[in-house]
Amino acid sequence: MPLTCSDVLRACRAGPSARAEFEEAIRAYHGSQAAFAVSSARAALWSALCVLKARHPGRNRVLLPAYTCPTVGRAVLAAGLEGLCVDVSAEDFNIDAEQVERHLSDRVLAVIAAHMFGTPCDLTRLTAACDRTGAVLIEDAAQACGARFAGQVVGSFGRMAVLSLGRSKNLRGASGGVLLVNDPDLLPGVRQVLKHEDREEGTKKHEEGCAGLSQSRTAGAGKAQPSTAVLVPLRGLCALRVSGLPGTREPPLFTAVRNLQTW
Numbered sequence: 023m024p025l026t027c028s029d030v031l032r033a034c035r036a037g038p039s040a041r042a043e044f045e046e047a048i049r050a051y052h053g054s055q056a057a058f059a060v061s062s063a064r065a066a067l068w069s070a071l072c073v074l075k076a077r078h079p080g081r082n083r084v085l086l087p088a089y090t091c092p093t094v095g096r097a098v099l100a101a102g103l104e105g106l107c108v109d110v111s112a113e114d115f116n117i118d119a120e121q122v123e124r125h126l127s128d129r130v131l132a133v134i135a136a137h138m139f140g141t142p143c144d145l146t147r148l149t150a151a152c153d154r155t156g157a158v159l160i161e162d163a164a165q166a167c168g169a170r171f172a173g174q175v176v177g178s179f180g181r182m183a184v185l186s187l188g189r190s191k192n193l194r195g196a197s198g199g200v201l202l203v204n205d206p207d208l209l210p211g212v213r214q215v216l217k218h219e220d221r222e223e224g225t226k227k228h229e230e231g232c233a234g235l236s237q238s239r240t241a242g243a244g245k246a247q248p249s250t251a252v253l254v255p256l257r258g259l260c261a262l263r264v265s266g267l268p269g270t271r272e273p274p275l276f277t278a279v280r281n282l283q284t285w
């Protein structure tokens with residue numbers, strides 16, 4: 023079903039209800055406890071790490087793949103944590119589960135499993151290793167929304183997961199991200215960090231917190247976006263309508279929306 027002009031206008035007018043509709047659709051698709059639409063995957067990652075840091079003050083190290091998008095490392099540093107780059111497997115360029123097992127310790131707060139190029143990491147082994155040591159598995163499915171591991175959609179294995187709605191991603195909007203929460207115990211902390219009940223305030227705080235993550239898009243977002251409140255649901259709706267549909271083409275209005283965001 024192609025995106026129509028009336029969809030875009032509806033999204034502009036609908037505000038929080040379109041966002042809620044998008045969040046529920048993406049939550050249900052992943053079978054998650056909750057899904058939160060935010061400004062980017064890096065912002066979702068930063069939020070997830072802040073939640074975990076507050077819960078486990080004795081753990082300050084995050085294992086991340088040595089080869090991935092640089093924003094992943096920046097999110098770790100912006101959250102005030104120490105990143106330890108773990109080598110990737112030459113088979114699929116994903117974080118090497120054996121190397122992760124070697125580096126896990128009671129200092130490790132989280133392991134970020136980025137599914138590169140749509141290929142899932144070894145989630146069986148990573149989940150087991152994290153469970154054994156008390157580290158939290160965060161899936162970075164920025165490049166892999168819709169991919170499956172052992173028949174189950176990625177983003178549903180880790181205790182939290184992030185998706186990107188960036189313009190080059192397979193579930194694309196103009197930009198945007200999603201934080202998926204699969205562990206109900208983490209929900210109060212996530213709501214606290216995102217101030218979900220007061221989204222405008224939450225978005226502002228969240229953009230401030232992410233200011234170190236990018237010199238362009240995320241840092242400038244608070245100033246340059248016409249209105250985060252309008253664009254977030256709009257991105258979500260765009261992503262839902264445009265994704266995965268054989269033969270669909272990007273409607274001209276969608277391009278216009280993207281151009282609005284050249285910051």
Ligand SMILES: Cc1ncc(COP(=O)(O)O)c(C=O)c1O
Nearest residue numbers: 062063064091093136164186188
């Ligand atoms: C693996 C991975 N993680 C995170 C991100 C960041 O996504 P966003 O631009 O939505 O912050 C990207 C973007 O390319 C990515 O490839």
